[in-house]
Amino acid sequence: MNADWKPVYLEEKLTEIRADGHQGYRSRSLPTWCPGCGYFSMSEGFTIALREMGIAPENVVVVSGIGCASRFPFFVNTYGFHTLHGRTLPVATGIKQANDGLTVVAVGGDGDAFAIGAGHIPHAARRNVDITYLVFDNGIYGLTKGQTSPTSELGFKTSTSPYENGDMPLNPLMMLLSYRASWVGQAYAGRPHHLADMIARAIAHRGFSYLHILSPCVTFDKTTRTYANLDIQVCDVPDDHDRADLMAAMAMAESSDYPALGVFYEEQRPTLGDVMEEIGRRARSVPIHGGVIAAE
Amino acid sequence: MHGTDLQIAICGSAGDGTIAAGDILKRTMALMGYKVIAFDLYPAEIRGFGKCIARVRVSSEQAYSLKHHSDVLVSLHDGHAIPHVGEVRDFGAVIFDDAPIARVAEGGHMSAHVRPAQIPYGASLRAISEQASGNARGRNIAALGYLAGLYDIPPEAFQQTIMRKFAGKPEAVTEANMQAFDAGYDVGAGVFKLDDVTMEPPSYQAEGARAVMMTGNGATVRGLLDAGIECFFGYPITPATSIMERLAQEMPLRGARLLQTEDEISAIAATIGAGYAGARAATATSGPGLALMAEMLGLGVMAEVPSVIVVSQRGGPSTGMPTKTEQSDLNMAVFGASGDAQRIVLAPTNVEGCYRCAGKAFELAERHQTPVIVLLDLYLSNRYETVIPPKTNPFAPKPFEGPSVGGGPFRRFAETPTNVSPRALPGQAGGVHTITGLEHNELGRPSDLPEMHAAMSRKRHEKLIAATEHPGLTVAKRFGDEGPVPVGILGWGSTFGEILEAMFAAQAEGLPCTAMKVVMLSPLPLEHIEAFFADCTHVLVPELNYEGQFAQLICGATGKPVTRLTRATGTPMQVEDILSEVRRLAATGQPSEGETDERGLEASLS
Numbered sequence: 001m002n003a004d005w006k007p008v009y010l011e012e013k014l015t016e017i018r019a020d021g022h023q024g025y026r027s028r029s030l031p032t033w034c035p036g037c038g039y040f041s042m043s044e045g046f047t048i049a050l051r052e053m054g055i056a057p058e059n060v061v062v063v064s065g066i067g068c069a070s071r072f073p074f075f076v077n078t079y080g081f082h083t084l085h086g087r088t089l090p091v092a093t094g095i096k097q098a099n100d101g102l103t104v105v106a107v108g109g110d111g112d113a114f115a116i117g118a119g120h121i122p123h124a125a126r127r128n129v130d131i132t133y134l135v136f137d138n139g140i141y142g143l144t145k146g147q148t149s150p151t152s153e154l155g156f157k158t159s160t161s162p163y164e165n166g167d168m169p170l171n172p173l174m175m176l177l178s179y180r181a182s183w184v185g186q187a188y189a190g191r192p193h194h195l196a197d198m199i200a201r202a203i204a205h206r207g208f209s210y211l212h213i214l215s216p217c218v219t220f221d222k223t224t225r226t227y228a229n230l231d232i233q234v235c236d237v238p239d240d241h242d243r244a245d246l247m248a249a250m251a252m253a254e255s256s257d258y259p260a261l262g263v264f265y266e267e268q269r270p271t272l273g274d275v276m277e278e279i280g281r282r283a284r285s286v287p288i289h290g291g292v293i294a295a296e
Numbered sequence: 297m298h299g300t301d302l303q304i305a306i307c308g309s310a311g312d313g314t315i316a317a318g319d320i321l322k323r324t325m326a327l328m329g330y331k332v333i334a335f336d337l338y339p340a341e342i343r344g345f346g347k348c349i350a351r352v353r354v355s356s357e358q359a360y361s362l363k364h365h366s367d368v369l370v371s372l373h374d375g376h377a378i379p380h381v382g383e384v385r386d387f388g389a390v391i392f393d394d395a396p397i398a399r400v401a402e403g404g405h406m407s408a409h410v411r412p413a414q415i416p417y418g419a420s421l422r423a424i425s426e427q428a429s430g431n432a433r434g435r436n437i438a439a440l441g442y443l444a445g446l447y448d449i450p451p452e453a454f455q456q457t458i459m460r461k462f463a464g465k466p467e468a469v470t471e472a473n474m475q476a477f478d479a480g481y482d483v484g485a486g487v488f489k490l491d492d493v494t495m496e497p498p499s500y501q502a503e504g505a506r507a508v509m510m511t512g513n514g515a516t517v518r519g520l521l522d523a524g525i526e527c528f529f530g531y532p533i534t535p536a537t538s539i540m541e542r543l544a545q546e547m548p549l550r551g552a553r554l555l556q557t558e559d560e561i562s563a564i565a566a567t568i569g570a571g572y573a574g575a576r577a578a579t580a581t582s583g584p585g586l587a588l589m590a591e592m593l594g595l596g597v598m599a600e601v602p603s604v605i606v607v608s609q610r611g612g613p614s615t616g617m618p619t620k621t622e623q624s625d626l627n628m629a630v631f632g633a634s635g636d637a638q639r640i641v642l643a644p645t646n647v648e649g650c651y652r653c654a655g656k657a658f659e660l661a662e663r664h665q666t667p668v669i670v671l672l673d674l675y676l677s678n679r680y681e682t683v684i685p686p687k688t689n690p691f692a693p694k695p696f697e698g699p700s701v702g703g704g705p706f707r708r709f710a711e712t713p714t715n716v717s718p719r720a721l722p723g724q725a726g727g728v729h730t731i732t733g734l735e736h737n738e739l740g741r742p743s744d745l746p747e748m749h750a751a752m753s754r755k756r757h758e759k760l761i762a763a764t765e766h767p768g769l770t771v772a773k774r775f776g777d778e779g780p781v782p783v784g785i786l787g788w789g790s791t792f793g794e795i796l797e798a799m800f801a802a803q804a805e806g807l808p809c810t811a812m813k814v815v816m817l818s819p820l821p822l823e824h825i826e827a828f829f830a831d832c833t834h835v836l837v838p839e840l841n842y843e844g845q846f847a848q849l850i851c852g853a854t855g856k857p858v859t860r861l862t863r864a865t866g867t868p869m870q871v872e873d874i875l876s877e878v879r880r881l882a883a884t885g886q887p888s889e890g891e892t893d894e895r896g897l898e899a900s901l902s
Contacts, residue, residue, distance in 0.1 A: 027730075028705065029741060058725045063569070073730045074741065079722040080730030081572055083565070084595055090529075090562030094569025095722065097527050097553050098577065102722050123558040276553045283548035 025050050025057055027077045033068060038189025038215025038227075039136055043075050045187075045196035046105075046134075050078075053200055060103045063092040065112035068143045068217075069136040072107045086117030089124040092131045093272070100130070100273045103203060110137040114150040114170050125179035128207045130271040134199065135172065135210070136189075138217040139225045146220030153224055173253035176210045177246060177265055183209035184249065184265040188234050189216070190227050194261060201263065207271050214259060230259075237262030299356035300330070300496040303363045304443065306350045306436075307380055308372030310339065313436035316461070317370075318350020320440060324449075324457040325354045326509045326682045329498040333359055333793075334680040335868070340534075340619040347376040356498040360646070361793030364872045370439050372421075374406040381406075386413040387490070391442060393435070394418030415490045417446065419483055425476040434476030441477035445484025449495055451477070507684050512650040512676040512790075515683065516606055517542045519654030520578055521550070523691040527570040527577040528554040529563040531585060534618040535674040536608040539580040560585035564592040564605060568667075571596075571603040572731065574721035576658045576694055580606035583625040584615060586632065586669075593667050594633035597756060599731040600709070600717070602661035602668075606654065609673040611866045620866030621675035623789050624841035629669045630818045630849065638757050640664065641818040643671040645792035647681035649770075649815065655691040656769045662695060664760055665716055671817065673840070675868050676790035690768065699727030707738045709752070715759035764821040771816035772824035775799065777808045783881045784832030785811040786825070786858070788846050791838055791869045798874035807882050817846075820853050829856050834881040836861060838874050 025047035033039045050060060060078035064070035066085035073080025079102075083091045092106040108117065113135045124133070140158065141147040147160040151172065156165040176184050183205040187198040195213065202209040214234070216226050237260045242248055249265040270278070304321060308314035315336050322334040333353045339346030353362050365385040371377030371392040384390055392406035410416040419442050425434040437458065444454055454477060462470040510518070517539055520528075528547060530540040540554070547554045557563040563579040570577035581589065586607050596603050609625045611617030629641050640660050642653040653670050661668040699706055699720035708729040710717045717738075720727020729740050735752060737743040764771050776799045783802070787795040792813045802809040812828045814821065829835060835858045837847040844860035851858055861877050863869055 056725070058728050059723055061573070061722045062730075074732075077728060079728055081569070081599070082730060082732035082734065084591055084733055087561065087565045087592065090557065090565035091569035091572075093555070093557075093562070094527065094529065094566030094571075094577065095573040097529075097555060097566065098570035098573035098575035099723060102573065119558060120562055123562070127555075272555075276548075276555075280548045280551055283545075 025077055027075055029074050031075045032071060034219045036218040037068070038138065038213075038218075039069055039072070041189045041192035041195055042069075042134070042136055042213055042215070043072060045192055045199050047076060048196040049200035049203060053203065055103050055203075059101065060105065061092075061095055062105050062107055063088050063095065064107040065117060066143070067109040067112045067141070069107060069109035070112055086112055086115070087120070088112065088117060089120040089129075089133065093124060093127070093129050096129055096131055096273070097276070104131040105203065106131055106133045108133075108135055109142070110135065110139060110151045110172075111141050111149045114172060114175075118150070121175070122179040125176060125181040125208050125210070127272045127275075128182050128269055130207055130273055132199075132202045132205070132209045132211065134202070134213060136213045136215050137172065138215045138221065139169075140217045140221050142217050142220055146217075156224060158220075171253060171256055172212055173256075173264060174250060176212075177250050177253055181210045181265070182207035182267050182269055183263070184212075185210070185263045186212045186214070186259060186261050188214045188230060188259070188261055190231055191234075191261065198262075205266070207269065233257065234259050234261055236260060237264065299499060300494070301353070301355045301357070301359065301363075302368065302447070302495075303351065303353040303366045304368040304370065305366040305380060305383065306352075306370040306372065306439070307377035308348055308436070309345045309376055310348055311345070312348070312372040313433075314348040314372055315350050317372075317436040317440050318352055320437070320454065320457050320461055321350075321443075322352045322680055323460075323509055324453045325352070326507055327457060328450075328453050329507065330682070331355045331357065331359050331498065332509065332680065332682045333362055335362055335675065335678065338619070349380070356496045360796040361871065362868065363797075364870050368443065370443060371406050372436055372439065374400070374404060378406060378409045381409050381411065381414070384414050387415065389415050389417055389446065391417045391419065391439060391446070393421040395420070395422065417442070417487065419480070421480070424479045424483060428475040428479035429472035431472055434473050437473045438476040438480035441480025441482075442484035444477075445481040446487065446489065447495055448485070451481050507682040509680050510647050510683050511538070511678055511680055512644070512647050512672055513538045513608070513678070514542065515647045515650040516580075516654040516670065516672065516677075517546070518685075519651040519657075519691070520604070521546055522651075522689050523655040523658045524576055524694060525578055525658070526552050526575040527567070528552070529557050529566040529570070529577070529579050530554075531557055531560050531563050531581065533560075533582045533585050535610055535677045536580040536582050536585070536606065538677070539606060539608075560588040561592065564589040564596075564603070567603045567605070568592060568596050568599075568601050571601045571661070572599075572722070576604075578604035578606065578657075580608070582608050582610050583612045583628065586625060586628055590628070590632040591634065593639065594635060594637045595733045596667035597633065597637040597639055598635075598733050598735075600665040600756070601731070602658070602665055604654075604657040604661055604668050604670065606670045606672065608677040609671065617866045619674070621673050621790065621868060622841060622864065622866060623673055623791065623839050624845065624864070625671070626788075626817065626841070626845040626849065629671050636753055636757070638760055639666050639818060640668040640760060640763050640816070641671055642668065642815055643789045643817050644676065644815060645787075645789060645813045647676070647679065648683045650676065651683070652690075652769070653815065656766065658694070659692050660763055660766060660769075663716070663766070664763055665719065666760065671789065673790050679790070699724050705729070705739055708740045709736060709738045709755075711738065711751075711755070714762065715755045760819050764816055764819055764823075769816075771821040772812060772814045774810060774812045774824070774828060776803065776810040778810070780831050780833075781808045781810050782833045782885075783807070783809055783836060783878050784828055784834070785809070785836045785838065785874065785878065786814065786828065786850065787811065787838055788814050788817060789839075791840055794869045794871045794874060795838060797871045798878060801871065801875050802878045802882075805879075807878060809878060814846075817849070820849070822853060825850065826854060829854055834859055834885065836874070836877055836881060838863075838869055838877075840864070840869060
């Protein structure tokens, strides 16, 4: 096994990276995404957020599933677990159960999150697991070279929907709000500074935070969710939006033609870790059957 | 005959208190120091009038399984019990409620079905209970009293158990049951005794003082707790649910965490996540759950994350028979996952083994950085046995894990002489790394180079070989005659109790016989198995599935022929069936060729 690592990228690029001050949060592998991919601004935003929050890399675990977005853990210098397609959230829940002190960030694309992994989202949200879930939504399966995803628009043409997609797309923000995620926000890869700020706010939230990140797939979608289109569609969450108002957040989520960027909803309630501590206290104060094991 | 060896079957309808009576009986006998093995059968439905049977074997010597024939049948519901009259041995007793004939349908009364060789004991159990306590609900306890009186079992031991059983209930309930018991005892003690059984004191009474009654699932829980389980994730499924239920009571007391997940996929995913973060983490399921876990199991193998998965098998395939036993998930436990995904599989053969395997599973998982499956089945999970708990905790605490000091990136999958690489846990500085289900290099970076996949595949397989020599763990054990013998019985899991009984019975008939249990099913302890084959002219492999999955595994690993004895009925193997096959092999050297009877008795492959 010869694992001597050899850089394969241009020396100038590395020099530039070393100079930008958050090298400590980057791994020595450069991203494998296509040039122009929206995921670059997400990985950039993530490293900026961690540096600004002053979280040590060894205290962060990035958990991902399968897909373009899920390659993310390889490109940051934190602990990482690149798991199975759709299983990001249960693995992240397990890590957090084992060690409350870690900052756990789950990462996935729209297929990983809302097709194969959709069954896990309501449970992570209702339990209020203190993790951050970043979903990079480009409305297409990129790693398998351009197939329809659960957030693809009606009429979208891909190799698996050559006669146009007829399946209604999901509305992820509506779903997360109805699951009572305790923090729900939206960002856009074309606004990297806002994105970095939103990632920091999502991580800072105590409880389950969901950040929906709109991103183009520059290789397999040249017509629909492009920078050009998204640039004119996105708007800001209004200044007067009440982040404690679930109904107002849902109303905003429903108008998905003009995606609003910012925090939709925010609440404080006990996390899974808090609940576990409380169960421990209750058990110790009123032991069931007074220690059943010996008597079985 | 030396000593006492009494098997009592109590049969009734759901609601008759059948299982409760069996429970009091087995606890009492265990308290008196007898070896007890008990197994209850009840319907999958919660309500209704399904048949319940509690079988309790009480022995003053060692015992390994239930017997084929019961010595006593106690009927609380003749409709259900009449089909079981045949299981009572000659000169055995049948105790039934001697209600007036006019009140039952023709042929519905037990007295019409007791065979001439059996001894009928009709007692007005309902009337005894009603007269003693003013309530017919103590009928099952009156039957116990009658049984105790009939066999001269000291009533004090029963009274103690009854007190405990109804502790927490209103005093009047305990009082009524005590009265019913005493009244039943007086009647039973006064009847004419034809049965030759007397209760000899148990031979290991001194040890019996520390003996406790446990199910296989209960012992598994105790093993996990003693090994310091920190996280458990599970989804309810028969017959594994009681593991999670018991842990849910016990873990919070120790600051450990249990979470009921949304499905089995998330249960094992979270277990692997917690294992990655350094916790001793486990999940428990049955066959259908293991099927869902297969993909994650492969990730655990590929990313080299420790985890413990307890699997209690039931009848399959698919939803199968949730409340019936079977040993048909061996293939899935040993092989189930995509790719070459070798893992460690332990299959205990009795209740004490459940404790040892569950406790050792964490050590194995950590030392070899791999998923460890502890494979039980319903007959083992739900079976009660008296076991003597160890005086000191036999399981190693979690080892301290720290990244090696040194510059450069952490080499999580570095080549080492043991093929086990240094591990770092999230939160440890200097150990930052990423693990993946993709094939990877020493750093954990994706790599699909031919030489990398070859080297890593070898590493993942070879690191497990040392597991067969893990200290303090029995991976295989031979019993019976030493040296060359005509017939050896090779077995695994819950069936091994019947195998041992059959071996002793064969020896008693003058047939030299040996038996070996294989506890570690993956990697196979080949040295032990090959030595066994070298000594045996014929190797018989009895197991509870249709195809003979263990026989296939052994044939594949050794290249040697075996005689299969398979049974796919959802019920435990019969000692008699094994014994007759041993006799046949010893006499003719030929397996019962091509013969398959209605019990699925089958022999093939030579």
